[in-house]
Amino acid sequence: MNTWKSRSSEPDLTHSMAGLYIQRMLNSPAIEIERLTVTRGKNTVLPDLTVSVPTGSVTGLLGPSGCGKSTLIRAIAGIQIIESGSVTVLGGPAGRPAARQRVGYVTQASSVYPDLTVMQNLRYFAALTESDEQAALVAVDDVGLADKMDTLVGDLSGGQRTRVSLAAALLADPDLYLLDEPTVGLDPVLRRDLWQLFTHLASQGKTLLVSSHVMDEAGRCDRVLLMREGQIIADSTPDELRADTGEDDLEQAFLVLAEGKAA
Amino acid sequence: MTRTLATARRVLQQLSHDPRSIAMIVVLPSLLLLLFKYVYDGNPVVFNRVGPQMLGIFPFVVMFLVTSVTMVRERTSGTLERLLTTPLRRGELIGGYGVAFGAAALAQALVTSAVAIWLLDMDVNTPWAVVVFAVTDAVLGTALGLLMSAFAVTEFQAVQFMPLIVVPQLLLCGLLAPRDSMPDVLHWLSNVLPLSYAADAFSELGSTSDFTSTLTKDLVILIGCCTLALAGASLTLRRRTP
Numbered sequence: 001m002n003t004w005k006s007r008s009s010e011p012d013l014t015h016s017m018a019g020l021y022i023q024r025m026l027n028s029p030a031i032e033i034e035r036l037t038v039t040r041g042k043n044t045v046l047p048d049l050t051v052s053v054p055t056g057s058v059t060g061l062l063g064p065s066g067c068g069k070s071t072l073i074r075a076i077a078g079i080q081i082i083e084s085g086s087v088t089v090l091g092g093p094a095g096r097p098a099a100r101q102r103v104g105y106v107t108q109a110s111s112v113y114p115d116l117t118v119m120q121n122l123r124y125f126a127a128l129t130e131s132d133e134q135a136a137l138v139a140v141d142d143v144g145l146a147d148k149m150d151t152l153v154g155d156l157s158g159g160q161r162t163r164v165s166l167a168a169a170l171l172a173d174p175d176l177y178l179l180d181e182p183t184v185g186l187d188p189v190l191r192r193d194l195w196q197l198f199t200h201l202a203s204q205g206k207t208l209l210v211s212s213h214v215m216d217e218a219g220r221c222d223r224v225l226l227m228r229e230g231q232i233i234a235d236s237t238p239d240e241l242r243a244d245t246g247e248d249d250l251e252q253a254f255l256v257l258a259e260g261k262a263a
Numbered sequence: 264m265t266r267t268l269a270t271a272r273r274v275l276q277q278l279s280h281d282p283r284s285i286a287m288i289v290v291l292p293s294l295l296l297l298l299f300k301y302v303y304d305g306n307p308v309v310f311n312r313v314g315p316q317m318l319g320i321f322p323f324v325v326m327f328l329v330t331s332v333t334m335v336r337e338r339t340s341g342t343l344e345r346l347l348t349t350p351l352r353r354g355e356l357i358g359g360y361g362v363a364f365g366a367a368a369l370a371q372a373l374v375t376s377a378v379a380i381w382l383l384d385m386d387v388n389t390p391w392a393v394v395v396f397a398v399t400d401a402v403l404g405t406a407l408g409l410l411m412s413a414f415a416v417t418e419f420q421a422v423q424f425m426p427l428i429v430v431p432q433l434l435l436c437g438l439l440a441p442r443d444s445m446p447d448v449l450h451w452l453s454n455v456l457p458l459s460y461a462a463d464a465f466s467e468l469g470s471t472s473d474f475t476s477t478l479t480k481d482l483v484i485l486i487g488c489c490t491l492a493l494a495g496a497s498l499t500l501r502r503r504t505p
Contacts, residue, residue, distance in 0.1 A: 077348050079344060080505075101350050109341045111340065115281065116276055
């Protein structure tokens with residue numbers, strides 16, 4: 001897999017423009033959420049949540065299944081009906097038309113067409129986001145599926161489908177990636193490669209919010225948001241987490257925090 | 264416009280990976296017409312009266328089913344949710360579906376009309392008008408299918424909208440009994456159902472050789488119904504959901 005090497009061969013122009021852009025945006029967070037409350041049915045999934053995500057970083061959103069990670073990501077993508085509070089994305093309200101070109105949302109279930117080939121899927125998403133064939137080819141290479149371009153997505157494994165779904169977001173070259181459990185079901189080598197890709201994207205000034213319920217992925221993030229029952233119980237770097245809890249293992253650190261909160 | 268055409272191309276590509284569905288869309292109406300012709304072998308008058316109306320009804324029914332199931336699949340698989348986070352506008356998505364299934368309908372109409380007119384000796388004088396109405400009916404089926412898919416949570420439910428939406432229209436459109444012989448309430452009801460105008464147009468096509476004012480009126484009404492249903496369908500696409 002060629003991962004980020006293919007991206008680093010992009011023309012210098014892109015880099016310098018991205019650089020200028022980062023300079024301008026670095027001070028303001030990519031995502032700012034204030035007092036967000038979301039209810040689904042009778043359940044309050046997110047009660048009064050306030051958090052922000054810095055620009056140009058990989059932020060991990062970690063917590064057990066059902067703690068509200070996906071709902072939070074949907075709210076940031078602008079497709080979740082919210083009860084109250086505000087969600088600001090890239091300097092404006094979440095889900096506004098101007099943000100759609102700049103936000104890449106990858107759902108937990110691979111939301112690509114199983115009855116199309118990999119490249120047919122990517123060409124379609126490229127057309128929707130004013131991207132092109134070249135970007136689709138780079139993206140398919142980035143996720144390590146260059147040898148599966150003409151395979152029907154329905155014939156791929158679950159992990160491969162997830163990567164097609166990710167490639168469909170990559171090709172639009174968005175400023176903000178919202179990735180809901182992108183590494184589920186992947187083998188360790190692929191997981192490492194994808195995390196390298198995420199880190200590389202962040203080094204280009206992109207912002208990534210990556211959810212996972214696997215605690216050892218927290219160690220690969222610049223920042224970690226720990227979530228439990230709709231609330232953020234920790235917002236810090238992996239090192240700070242270890243220091244604050246006195247636990248080397250992030251899984252143990254989570255337990256300390258979760259139980260400390262409950263007590 | 265680019266995104267509408269990209270969507271249409273995508274839908275047709277999906278269809279192209281499903282040759283059995285293509286075969287059914289293209290060939291099935293002709294086979295049914297053939298069956299119909301020989302069921303009324305002893306009474307060719309019936310085939311000449313009802314046959315042309317069948318030409319309008321098949322594309323409507325087939326496209327209604329195909330579209331509503333496809334769209335429910337789009338809603339339940341998460342692809343719709345994703346599409347709505349891209350710059351794709353709702354009208355462009357619906358328009359893309361309309362264009363794609365309209366093209367499929369054109370293929371169907373050409374084959375079915377050719378079989379009906381040249382093979383089964385159906386008595387119509389303006390074949391091109393038959394094709395125009397068949398495609399319009401197919402787009403109407405597509406439009407209603409897109410609209411109704413919003414009310415179906417599963418593909419199973421979507422299929423059951425067929426008896427709910429299509430069968431009453433079949434009964435009331437004048438195919439089985441002339442509409443003016445029905446009780447007032449039913450006659451009035453048949454006046455507001457779009458398929459009645461499709462059936463009217465096809466019986467007119469079977470009896471005249473000109474593009475009469477009745478045909479123009481029917482076509483305008485049908486196109487109006489398509490537009491209404493497509494607009495309604497795009498309103499049912501909610502960007503934000505609970």
